[in-house]
Amino acid sequence: MTKKPERTGKRIDMPEETERGRFAEEPETAGSNDRIEKKMSRTGYVFCGGDISDVLLPLVLQHISRGKGDSARKPYVIAADRGLVWLDGHGVEPDLVVGDFDSSPSGFIDDYRSRHPNAEIRTYNPEKDFTDSEIGVRAAVDAGCGRVVMIGATGSRLDHVLGNLQVLAYLLETGVRGEIVDPCNRITLHGGARGGRLSIRKKEQWGKYVSLFAFGGDVEGLTLTGFHYNVKNFRLSSVGSRAVSNEIDACEGTISFRKGKLLVIESRDTPAGRL
Incomplete structure (x- = not known):
């Protein structure tokens, strides 16, 4: 420390x-x-x-x-x-x-x-x-x-x-x-100057919720498919809590974006019982 x-x-x-x-x-x-x-x-x-x-x-x-x-x-x-x-x-x-x-x-x-x-x-x-x-x-x-x-x-x-x-x-x-x-969260960071793309399978996700945060600046061109709240070519601001507590409705949720860094938090209310 x-x-x-x-x-x-x-x-x-x-x-x-x-x-x-x-x-x-x-x-x-x-x-x-x-x-x-x-x-x-x-x-x-x-x-x-x-x-x-x-x-x-x-x-x-x-x-x-x-x-x-x-x-x-x-x-x-x-x-x-x-x-x-x-x-x-x-x-x-x-x-x-x-x-x-x-x-x-x-x-x-x-x-x-x-x-x-x-x-x-x-x-x-x-x-x-x-x-x-x-x-x-x-x-x-x-x-x-x-x-x-x-x-x-x-x-x-x-x-x-x-x-x-x-x-x-x-x-x-x-x-x-x-x-x-x-026990309740898995946190990953994705993207960069060329953006990024990732998929989360519902049966493999860490918890019920998927929250997204623009890290170090806005995320541009954000598109979500397979989620309860989907967006297309959306600008996610680094100010505010717009993308907290989304959920995956399909078998798989896909996240893509054109530019920026995206912090992804898969979370649950009770401790995970598996890896």
Whole structure:
């Protein structure tokens, strides 16, 4: 978690230490060709310091376990600060641990190191430019993940929730599919200068409701089909709540737009029982 606003002086966003047992080296960033190849298969899961529901976490862990049998698609699990507390409580050792650990219980990280001497842990100065969640997401991108799912990215700290929405924008600009998932919501960001197109199958949607928000400016040429409220070539303003709580009436809802960034929130009133 970031304690102080971004400073105009020297950036402090490099780890103070990186551990993989006794001899530690900073892993190389995947080259562009390697990254394109890996984007087709690998998913990164970043466990953040927000609310991680006891309903959702076992489902996520089951989903991760199913992918471990295929080495090419093996999930890359990252714990960001207090996210490690949740994983450790369920007996899960992540591939990478990052953070300044100011939100973890006192003495927890030292105890974890003693129990997992070979764990890769990158410790950061609390006075840094990025939140622990964003550091974890950037590590997943550097590892070649083509999809990054953030768990524990929502909760009582609205400043961190908004910051994590901005992290979705970073993933979009990087060309990596990003998702924020909690028991009642799945949040994705789409589009750019050339707009975008996506479909949501009713039987696979996260919840009953689909809400749309223009992100960072108006969305132009928005067309919805298969929804309860359909529009054609509509300009969705970044001011107001015009597109909140729509529903899919057909088997599939299709969203297309010509220009802009569109934040899509699939939501439900009760916690999800599946992924």
